[in-house]
Amino acid sequence: MAAANGPAMSWDEWSRHDAVALAQLVARKKVSAKALAQQVAAGVALMEPRLDAVLEIFADVLAKPETDGPNPKGRLYAVPIFLKDIGSRLKGRLQESGSKLLKGYVSPVTDPLVENFLRAGLVPLGRTTTPEFGMTFDTATDYLGRRKVTRNPWNLERTAGGSSGGSAALVASGVTPLSMASDGGGSTRIPASFCGLVGLKASRGRVPPPSNHSEYTWRIAVEGVVTRTVRDTAALYDDLVRVPNGGTFIRMAPPEGSYLAAIARKPGRLKIGLSTGRWGRATPVDPQVVARVREMGRVLEGLGHHVEELDDRTICDWDMMWWTYQTQWVMGRAQMRTIAQGRGINSDDLSGHLNPMTDRHYRAAARFDKFDLWKAMANNNLLTRAFGALMERHDLVLTPSLAIRVPQADGPYGLMRDEELQPWLDRLTDACRYTMPGNEVGLPGISLPSGSDKDGLPVGAMLYGNFGREDLLLRVAAQVERAKPEWFAQRPPNHVAMGG
Secondary structure, eight states: OOOTTSOSSOHHHHHTOOHHHHHHHHHTTSSOHHHHHHHHHHHHHHHHHHHOOEEEEOHHHHHOTTTTOOOTTSTTTTOEEEEESSSSOOTTSBOOTTOGGGTTOBOSSOOHHHHHHHHHTOEEEEEEOOOGGGOSSSOEEOTTSSOEEOEETTEEEEEOOSSSHHHHHHHHTTSOSEEEEEESSSTTHHHHHHHTOEEEEOOTTSSOOOTTOOTTTOOSOEEEEEESSHHHHHHHHHHHTOOOTTSOSSOOOOOSSOHHHHTTSOOOSOEEEEOOSOTTOSSOOOHHHHHHHHHHHHHHHHTTOEEEEOOGGGTOOHHHHHHHHHTTHHHHHHHHHHHHHHTTOOTTOOTTTSOHHHHHHHHHGGGOOHHHHHHHHHHHHHHHHHHHHHHHHOSEEEEESOSSOOOBTTSTTOTTOOSOHHHHHHHHHHHTTTTHHHHHHOOOEEEEEEEEOTTSOEEEEEEEEOTTOHHHHHHHHHHHHHHOGGGSSOOOSSOGGGTO
């Protein structure tokens, strides 16, 4: 243990504990909830000058961790978690969605997902950064009066990803073992890939959406967490999947048993399809990404699974998928107009209240009408059935998480760029060719570390599962973690245990 006036543990000892292990220490009265909160706050103070990942720490929670009512009998009691600054809300706390348009907004409610965090015993300790309205995977904003660029602990010139970039940077740097994420086009899986973490996007309807969202009109986004270990993801999802009656448009049967118990069991021999193809996009995948995903395929073969190459032309009608996906912008436009009108702002011109690329999305959404939305829902049926047919032939599908390696922070994917929308979108969609379809069709997917590129930066590999089969994804993820422990819970150069 550390000195009496310092953190409860040395940073090396702290970094060897995942969330489950920290909660076990609290249960055995080896450390207190307040000590954990203070340790995390000390980690933020150590790393924040480099990472720019945190918007605030809740001072009242730091002084009194039970402030928001974490369940003392929860499996993860006393473990601090940070809330992503978009999506599910905690009553009485700011949520600004990275935007000047929502600056100063205080939530009037606690949403079901955050209630699940509290039921698990987690202590919401603060807020992490997100790009404006979560519209990209480069987490950089300027609505607070300065350019705040969230950086990757592996290389401070590179992005931590997004839109859950702040959460991923905190977890990868060892500040906290898990943090809130959400995924509307890859925003959990992408930062997990860039930062060497575990990022699960559950099936549509598996976890409760925010109270002001419905999958009927906003079908793509699913919330969750990023973690360093498969165990932490499994343990928390045992609580995250509790959906209040009427709390989702898509009613799912509960999982068959505990995810945490499931990861201890071998999944049996599975048929896994492997694709590193173009999926309808013009550009090839980065060769170093392909190499790491193929190595993941070899690991899975070594574990006894049958891995076969897929003809990627049979997987995704990209043009249909992307046109259909874009109609979600209409909901974003409606949300922004409602916010603007409620604040007395002219909703016909929001250019002074939005980043340049966000404003271009807002204006482009006006080209869709009610007939386009009807067509989009029909297309969604076709796309969902096509992926369903694929998953009838395979238990899992292995792809890259991203088609690119970790890019520059505040770079070519940032929202503050002043360029035409289409070239920017072409870059974004080329990179996200594997993640976006999962959001449109609702399948679960998990990004896992698969080693590093030649620059020593993490590369993620993604597994798609059949609808509702998070249990199988987690069991295979745990198999990989046991086979390749060196890929998981690594310590990047900017890490609390490295002296910051």
